[in-house]
Amino acid sequence: MPMGHTATAQAGSGGLTATEHRLANGLRVVLSEDHLTPVAAVCLWYDVGSRHEVKGRTGLAHLFEHLMFQGSAQVKGNGHFELVQGAGGSLNGTTSFERTNYFETMPAHELELALWLEADRMGSLLAALDDESMENQRDVVKNERRQRYDNVPYGTAFEKLTALAYPEGHPYHHTPIGSMADLDAATLEDARAFFRTYYAPNNAVLSVVGDIDPEQTLAWVEKYFGSIPGHDGKPAPRDGSLPETIGEQLREVVEEEVPARALMAAYRLPHDGTRACDAADLALTVLGGGESSRLYNRLVRRDRTAVAAGFGLLRLAGAPSLGWLDVKTSGDVEVPVIETAIDEELARFAEEGPTAEEMERAQAQLEREWLDRLGTVAGRADELCRYAVLFGDPQLALTAVQRVLEITAEEVQEVAKARLRPDNRAVLVYEPTAPEAPADQDENEEAAR
């Protein structure tokens, strides 16, 4: 039977608590009570993402995530969606480099249904998976790729930068959406093998958060998930370790039909879960995290050379994190002008570090973002799974904001000095080309000649 864990609020957790349990088949369970609203969130993280994919099968983890909504032994076709929505719930799944998550937020009295549904597909997906759903969802995912990446300006920038920042053969070299060729190549047998390998109770964490009775919830979890066999068939993920810095400036120039020049860059940063990663988060916030940031003030307000300028952090646990710079130029401004200004600002920051007021602002921003994340039962359930899967301890989710607030200005300066350097980045430059001439215009030109 599951082992309890006392629910005592830790300092800096905002009064939130969570208990941890483990079924005999290895499924880890995290419960957190909150009776303010009659809702309950169910979140299931499988420890598999695009980093587990092999050459020639990029996009398989995400395509597989779609197949998880195509029915299982006791759930017909789109029944998973129909039953949850018919119960007044909302649901979805997402795939990233490091994990695949599935979640339902339910009116509290419908919690048991969500647990039954998740257990049914965890234990019996292959009873329903067939060619028809495989072919259909392959087309859907290819259209997802077109809509979100291929048919929008700069849509493939992230994919290009990732491919630059992580070397060929590295598990993070490709993004979760995968390539069209690999999506075309995936077979039903690939999907089956993927399920058999990665979708096991001992490769997952289930969290349930909200207006729940923990004892009853745990009994339901045991009833529905307890008989699903665990197995040790999962191969160790490929090694994602890399040197702390890239050691040179990598660069790609893209000539494409985009509305304006752009300068983007990815900096190699410390792994998620470390103090240095939190320090990097603060550094990027001071430099490019809003309309009072150094880069915004310099490029958008003072030099007026950019229409938008900002930094983001992609936190990664199994490989170095990415600091993501995105600047779209104003009017006819050329990229070198922007690049020089950025290098000046980064060098100045590394030299002098953040001011006390900048630290206060950056910490206040990150604190509010955390309050937002933890302000919904679904957000809390997701964070509990994240810390359980990636760092082995869900309780860390409840104290994450405290850790950000404890970082010092010296630590922020240190990480900036070590990492935010030209020889630790992959740069992507967009140079616009003229639009392809419309066909009928060509005809007119022919006729005019």
Added chain:
Amino acid sequence: MTELATMDFHPRPQSGDAKPWAFPAPERGTLDNGLTVLRCHRPGQQVVAVEVLLDAPLDAEPAGLDGVATIMARAFSEGTDKHSAEEFAAELERAGATLDAHADHPGVRLSLEVPASRLAKGLNLIADALRAPAFADSEVERLVNNRLDEIPHELANPSRRAAKELSKELFPSDARMSRPRQGTEETVAAIDSAAVRGFYEKHVRPATATAVVVGDLTGIDLDALLGDTLGAWTGSSAEPRPVPPVTADDTGRVVIVDRPGAVQTQLLIGRVGPDRHDRVWPAQVLGTYCLGGTLTSRLDRVLREEKGYTYGVRAFGQVLRSAPDGTGAAMLAISGSVDTPNTGPALEDLWTVLRTLAAGGLTDAERDVAVQNLVGVAPLKYETAAAVASTLADQVEQHLPDDYQATLYRQLAATGTVEATAAAVNAFPVDRLVTVLVGDAAQIKAPVEALCIGEVSVVAAE
């Protein structure tokens, strides 16, 4: 070929007993300066949401200055009588706050989100912005240039481009609604700080504004806080402003915005229909959900889950502008994108779905699931302060009573299949839909013409 599972199966569980939940009722009051205030205590919501609505609608923009409301909205956070633009942004972020402002047909809306512990600071800043905005020449000039830089990005985005074209098609050319909300290159270039200040002086005053404050207000003396902040804002009394009627031409036709080489076609199929003041609204919400509210609705059941033509197509109704006398209107539309080679077949299927709906109606099962979802998700949907504040603000902006949303849930539950069918069929009549397609004309024009869903014309993307 299937595989036997080895787990123990149990029958699908039954629902437990539902716990009562109701959309929160706000407390309404008026400050001495005439500002209307709605407040709502939401225990546990540590990030407080404040929405301020200004009666500064787009149709009040002077001729040739489309976009001045947008520039004014943005300029609110670019300095006051106490802070420069950079200082103002810094102070907001120091409070852990975000402030967004945007202009739309009904008016200008400012949205502040701030941790409850720093609410005083946040209210101070938003009050300064409304009471004494700097509108400095140089900052307005920067915002104008910034806006001009944004326009090509919007035109390059297929869904934004489609929305622009549909407005142009639907509304008469002299109606503000026919033109981009945030102005065109020509009109935005004509805006300066004098124009912004002129618009502010004419249309921004506490007597015609409303503030909505939602969040965990435990231990907060909101009356005192408001008195010191938004209560210190002064202005003349309200002047009645006529609201022009909304007219639209929904003659069935197709406009292709040509994007040679596009791998997908963006669809936006729309017309204009009744707003929330009309008795049909609950049935229309229900019917529209059954048609295209989710991936198990009629459109996606065919276009996505059977044919794989799309990542998803949605049908929706979105209020454009309402009036107290009920003469407002909503945009009723279907949107999504489909791969280029399947554009013709996808549209054919879409029209078949609409015709089948008109011929056979919705089933009781469809209606039941839709009601259970639309009503059942309410406690989830309104978990955050921001979601509650936004809906309360919508109600004010649309001249609806404060208990509108709560009433809507009861009406949805009481709406039958026949009414929902009629509303959906009336909302999306097959011969009264304006179809905008942003895609590769050379590839899609002939197949679309063959469908006979209206005259097809082609315009250039820019």
